[in-house]
Amino acid sequence: MTDPQTALLDALAPAPPSGQGPRLYVADTDLAEGASVALPAPQAHYLRSVMRRGPGDTVVLFNGRDGEWQAAIETLSKTGATVLCRACLRPQPEGEANGPWLLFAPLKRGPVDLLAEKATELGAARLQPVVTRFTTAARVNATRLRSLTIEAAEQCRRLSVPDMADPMPLARLGDGWPADRTLFVLAERGEAPPAAAAFAAHAGAPAALLVGPEGGFADSELDGLRHLPFVTFVRLGPRVLRAETAAIAGLTLWQALAGDWR
DSSP, rough: OHHHHHHHHHHHHHHOTTTOOOOEEEETOOTTTTTTEEEEEEHHHIIISSSSTTTTTTEEEESSOOOOEEEEEEOOOOOEEEEEEEEHHHHHHTTTGGOOEEEEOOOOOHHHHHHHHHHHTTSEEEHHHEOTOOOSSSOOOOOHHHHHHHHHHHHOOSOOOEEEEOEEEGGTTTTTOOOOOEEEESSSSOOOOHHHHHHHHTTOOEEEEOOOTTTOOOOOHHHHHHHHHHEEEEBSSSSSOOOOHHHHHHHHHHHHHTTTTO
C-alpha cells in the first residue's frame, strides 16, 4: 500500500512530454547512440526523489553540442546514476548559438534572477553583466545565475544554455567587440528611433541588447557609447521600464521582428 507522502510526491511530480521524460543538461559529456552517461548526485536526487523515476525509465539529455537524446536509466542511487543514450530526438540547431546577447547592469537578487531565467527562455545566447556608475548591486552571483539558466533551458526545451560572462566595466565594452555584431542600447531618454524599426532592419544579423541600471546611465557613459562604431540607440516606447522589464521586452521584440520567431 502506498503511503500518503509517496502518493503526494507522485501527484506533484511534473508530467514529462509523452514518450520522453525529464530533461537534463549534461555539459561535460558527449552524447551518441550507445553512450553511457554518469549523472552526479544532484541530478540523481532529482530523478529519484522529485520525479520519482527508476531504472528502465526514460530521460532526455542535451549538452549544447550534440542535440537532444532519449536515454534510459540503468542505475539510480543517492550518490549518482548512469543512463544509456538510445536515440537522437533532435539535432543541434545552429540558430541558438547565434541568438542575441544581453548586456545588463547587475540588479538585486529577485530582478536579476527573473532576467536570467526569461532571457534563457527568450533565446539569449550570452549574458554579460556590465558595471556602470549607477549599478546598485554589489556583485553578481554567477554560480546561481548559471543554475537558473540551466533549469530554464531544461524546462523550455532549448538545446543550449547561454554563456555566462564575467562582469566587466562599461568603459571596456569596446575591447574585442566583434565588428559584425550591432549593440542596441535601450535608451530611457534622448532622441532615438523606435526599436521595432531598427530591429526589423537588422533581421538575421548578429545583435546584442544593452539594458542600463535602475538609475539609468550617466551622461558621460551615454557619450562614450555614442562614440562606439557598433552602437545604435533605440527606444522601447514612451514609458520608463524597470531594467528587467526592458530586457524581457527588448528580447521579445528582437525575436519577433528579427530573430527566430519569424
